[in-house]
Amino acid sequence: MKAIAASAAFITRRLAQALLVMLAILVIAFAVRSALGDPLREIVGEAVPEAEREALRHQLGLDAPWPVQLAHYLAGAAHGDLGTSLIYKRPTLEVVLAKFPASFELVLGASLIVLLLSVPAGIYCAVRPRALGARLILGFSVLGISVPVFLTGIFLITIFSVWLGWLPAFGRGATLRIGYWETGLLTLDGLKHLVLPALTLSSIMLPLFIRLVRGAMLDELGHDYVRTARAKGARPLRVWLAHALRNALIPLVAVGGLQVGTLIAYTLLTETVFQWPGMGFLFLEAVTRSDIPLITTYLVAVGFLFVVVNTLVDVASLALDPRISLEGMR
Amino acid sequence: MSEEAASGPARGVLGYALENPGASLAAILLASIGLAVLAPFIAPYNPFDLSSLDVLDAELPPWWKEASDPRFLLGTDAQGRDLLSAILYGTRISLTVGVLAVAIQAAIGVPLGLLAGYRGGAIDSFVTRAADIQLSLSTLMMAIIALALFRAGLGGDALSRYAVPLLVVVIGLAEWPYFARTARAATQVEAAKDYVRAGRALGLSRIGIVRRHILPNIQSPLIVVATTQVAGAIMAEAALSFLGLGMPVTKPSLGTLIRSGYDLIFAGAWWVTVIPGLVLIVLLVSVNVLGDALRDALNPRVQRP
Numbered sequence: 001m002k003a004i005a006a007s008a009a010f011i012t013r014r015l016a017q018a019l020l021v022m023l024a025i026l027v028i029a030f031a032v033r034s035a036l037g038d039p040l041r042e043i044v045g046e047a048v049p050e051a052e053r054e055a056l057r058h059q060l061g062l063d064a065p066w067p068v069q070l071a072h073y074l075a076g077a078a079h080g081d082l083g084t085s086l087i088y089k090r091p092t093l094e095v096v097l098a099k100f101p102a103s104f105e106l107v108l109g110a111s112l113i114v115l116l117l118s119v120p121a122g123i124y125c126a127v128r129p130r131a132l133g134a135r136l137i138l139g140f141s142v143l144g145i146s147v148p149v150f151l152t153g154i155f156l157i158t159i160f161s162v163w164l165g166w167l168p169a170f171g172r173g174a175t176l177r178i179g180y181w182e183t184g185l186l187t188l189d190g191l192k193h194l195v196l197p198a199l200t201l202s203s204i205m206l207p208l209f210i211r212l213v214r215g216a217m218l219d220e221l222g223h224d225y226v227r228t229a230r231a232k233g234a235r236p237l238r239v240w241l242a243h244a245l246r247n248a249l250i251p252l253v254a255v256g257g258l259q260v261g262t263l264i265a266y267t268l269l270t271e272t273v274f275q276w277p278g279m280g281f282l283f284l285e286a287v288t289r290s291d292i293p294l295i296t297t298y299l300v301a302v303g304f305l306f307v308v309v310n311t312l313v314d315v316a317s318l319a320l321d322p323r324i325s326l327e328g329m330r
Numbered sequence: 331m332s333e334e335a336a337s338g339p340a341r342g343v344l345g346y347a348l349e350n351p352g353a354s355l356a357a358i359l360l361a362s363i364g365l366a367v368l369a370p371f372i373a374p375y376n377p378f379d380l381s382s383l384d385v386l387d388a389e390l391p392p393w394w395k396e397a398s399d400p401r402f403l404l405g406t407d408a409q410g411r412d413l414l415s416a417i418l419y420g421t422r423i424s425l426t427v428g429v430l431a432v433a434i435q436a437a438i439g440v441p442l443g444l445l446a447g448y449r450g451g452a453i454d455s456f457v458t459r460a461a462d463i464q465l466s467l468s469t470l471m472m473a474i475i476a477l478a479l480f481r482a483g484l485g486g487d488a489l490s491r492y493a494v495p496l497l498v499v500v501i502g503l504a505e506w507p508y509f510a511r512t513a514r515a516a517t518q519v520e521a522a523k524d525y526v527r528a529g530r531a532l533g534l535s536r537i538g539i540v541r542r543h544i545l546p547n548i549q550s551p552l553i554v555v556a557t558t559q560v561a562g563a564i565m566a567e568a569a570l571s572f573l574g575l576g577m578p579v580t581k582p583s584l585g586t587l588i589r590s591g592y593d594l595i596f597a598g599a600w601w602v603t604v605i606p607g608l609v610l611i612v613l614l615v616s617v618n619v620l621g622d623a624l625r626d627a628l629n630p631r632v633q634r635p
Contacts, residue, residue, distance in 0.1 A: 036483040142622075146614040148565050150572050151607045154592065158600045169596070261468025268474065269569055273592075284573060287478040288486070295482055299475065 011315060018311045023074075025303035029296040030073045033083070034066065036292050082300060083293030087286065092297035096279060100301075101181050102172055103267060103278030109198030114205045122213020123240055126221060138214075141207035149266050153200040153273035160196060168193050170275040197274040204266050205259070212255055216248035223247075250320050257313030264302055356619035363613050367422055375415040377582075392601050407591060407602045416587055417606050421613070423583040427497050428564035432556055434502025435563075436509050440552065443513025444540050448521050457514070461507035469504035470566055476500050477575040490578030497576055501563050512555045516548035550628035557621035561614050568610055584610045 057063050064072075076082065085092045125134040161169035172184045173193035184190025220226065221244055229239045268280030275281065279298060286294035370376075392405040392413075405413050446457035477500060481489045489496070520526060521544065529539045564584075570576035571585030579590055584606050591602030 032479060036479065142618065143615065146561070146618050147611055148568055148572075148614075150569065151588065151611065154588065154595065154603055154607060158595055158604060162595055162598070162600060258466055259468075261466070261471045265468055265470040265474060265569075269573065272573055283478070287482050288574070290482045290485070292482060295478065302471075 007318060010318060014311055014314050018307045021307050022304060025300060025307075026074060026077050027070065029082075029300050029303075030070050032299070033073075033292055033296050034069070077300070082297045085286075085294045085297075086291045087289055087294065092293045093301075095294060096282065096297050096301050097180075098182075099277060099279045099282045101183060102276060103271070103280065105183065105185055105194065106197055106201060106270065106276060106278060107263065107267060109194050110201035110205065113198060113202035114209050117202075118206055118209035118213055119245075121210045123217055123245065125210065125214040126217035127236075127240060129218075137210060141210050144203060144207035147203070148269075149200060149204040150269045150273050152203045153196070153270060156196050156200055157273070167196050169196065172277060197270050197276050200273065201266060201270045205263070208259070209252075209256070212252055213248065216251050217244055220244040220248045250317060253313055253316050253320060257310055257316075260306055260309045264305070356616040356623065359612060359616040360620060363421060363609070363616070364425070367425060370419075375412040377411050377416040377419050391599070392605070405599075405601050405605075407587075407594075413602065413605060416582060417584070417609055420582050420584045420587050420606060421609060423494070423577060423581065424564050424567055424585070424610070424613075427494060427501070427567045427577075427583065428560045430498040431501035431505075431563040431567070432559045434498060435506045435559060436552070436556060438503070439506035439509025439511075440513045440545075442506070443510040443515075444517050444544065446510065447514040447517025448536070448540055448544065450518075454514070457510060461510050464504075464507050469501075470569060473500045473504050473566060473570060474573065474575060477570060481575060489575070490580065493577050493581070497567055497570060500570075501566050504566075505559060505562065508555055508559060509552065512551050513548060516551050517544055520544045520547050554621060554625045554628060557617060557624055561617040561621065564610075564617070565614055584613075 080093050081091065083092050084090065085095050088095050121137050124131075125137055128134050157169045160167045168189075171193060173189035174187045175182045175184045175190055176186045177183075184194060217240075221240075223244075226239060226244055229243050230236075234243075264280070267278065268283065270276065271278045271280040272284060279301065283295065283298045285291075286298065407413055407416065442457050446454040477489070477496065480496065517540075525543060526539060529543055534543075567576060567583060568585030568588070571583050572589045574589065577583040577586045579586060582590065587606040588603050588610070591599070591606065594600070594602045
């Protein structure tokens with residue numbers, strides 16, 4: 001009972017922190033907007049005479065002191081209004097969210113590859129550290145860390161698209177629309193388009209996760225409970241998977257969660273190489289064309305993702321390891 | 331004590347190099363790529379001299395292909411620029427940005443780490459916390475955002491003009507925590523040793539002890555961090571330039587060369603982007619291998635066979 005109350009308090013406090021961080025991100029976005037962009041340009045364009053601009057500026061409250069404008073911006077943000085895109089002439093949040101499914105499916109594909117490969121590879125390297133295979137995997141992971149993600153993409157395109165002609169090199173291919181969500185996962189063409197980008201994005205995360213799984217497993221295998229499990233005659237596979245891996249996952253979730261910012265940066269690079277129509281690709285388009293409202297909205301969206309993932313990771317760690325709730329409370 | 335520390339690592343590095351062909355190979359590769367610093371003297375052409383370019387020379391293949399031209403060993407890019415010269419100059423820019431950025435990282439991180447490690451207490455927890463926060467934000471993402479805002483606010487021209495100092499400062503500011511962490515941990519170990527206590531008993535000033543006695547003794551781990559950080563900085567510069575947020579096409583780094591050759595892959599001229607890419611990878615791998623080798627060679631606790 002006490003533990004549940006403590007957990008609830010922990011989650012509440014974590015949510016309050018998340019809200020505060022979100023507020024800070026919005027204030028920064030507002031500052032960037034005021035410093036770099038002229039909101040009037042979003043609305044009327046360049047052609048309106050100066051006198052008329054002044055009148056409009058007053059009418060819209062753009063000559064008000066900045067705290068008033070900030071309050072206005074925050075009130076708008078609370079209703080999902082973060083401005084209008086200069087390129088698309090539509091609400092920026094709508095434009096950014098329309099690109100979210102593409103980025104999400106790319107990250108999903110890459111995460112699946114990472115998960116399916118890194119867990120077995122990491123376990124293997126931990127339980128057979130001297131085997132040739134384990135050394136090869138670790139050697140490959142050193143090489144993998146040294147190859148920039150955009151080069152992996154370029155090499156894959158050169159080999160599989162240009163030389164062999166097996167897989168498409170850019171775009172999402174055919175997509176299906178289910179309500180708001182535009183998915184490429186349900187058509188063969190969409191899946192074919194996903195293969196190379198997802199492989200590219202996974203290539204940069206894979207070495208890190210193999211090392212993480214290996215390190216965490218090595219740690220767990222040294223514990224007494226593993227020896228006890230072996231002593232009572234449990235099969236090795238069961239000891240590795242049911243006992244050690246379960247505990248090894250705790251640090252993995254925590255460290256994996258810390259990587260979300262890096263993951264966003266690598267997704268941006270991958271989307272650029274494959275002209276994948278996701279949020280990162282949109283962001284770079286907004287940067288080249290100085291669409292300040294769209295840029296700040298992307299930053300707010302990315303900040304929101306960052307906060308959500310970090311909060312989820314904390315709550316997940318709590319669920320995975322009940323000790324955290326008792327020790328880390330104060 | 332200090333004499334031992336000075337001759338030990340030097341002998342260790344040499345001995346290690348003799349026993350480890352991999353590390354020696356990395357060092358040799360690195361040295362040959364390092365020749366790119368002399369690009370203006372050894373490059374066959376000046377890639378910045380637009381008057382020497384001829385569009386008729388565009389997209390020539392490297393020497394092993396049939397249609398190659400003996401004047402251009404590695405072929406040419408879309409403007410007819412000699413790829414070998416462009417790569418030499420580009421490597422020079424990549425190395426410059428990488429080394430200068432790491433110098434800034436060290437200039438911020440090492441003093442903070444020394445301070446935190448030696449003084450402890452509130453200063454220590456402040457520096458540690460600041461380093462944790464900075465690292466959790468992902469340095470590459472922060473650099474992308476900073477340069478993107480600069481470009482969106484002041485335009486692409488301003489970005490190309492100030493690209494080198496901007497890249498150096500952005501990459502330099504982003505990764506100081508690695509130096510701070512290493513310096514802090516090493517200082518904590520050193521500060522508990524007798525020679526530091528003796529210095530204090532002799533009435534030496536705090537700054538004197540830290541600068542003249544602790545700093546020389548924590549050089550080894552700092553050198554190792556610096557090596558891996560140079561690889562990281564070169565990679566970050568390449569990524570930023572590839573995104574169009576770094577070096578301009580008129581003054582290309584390796585990342586810019588990869589970006590500008592990228593469209594030609596589909597026209598069949600893959601070498602324009604793949605060759606600079608391979609140079610970048612060899613550069614990064616050899617710096618990383620060298621960093622690992624230095625870590626083992628300078629660490630007295632590792633038993634060498």
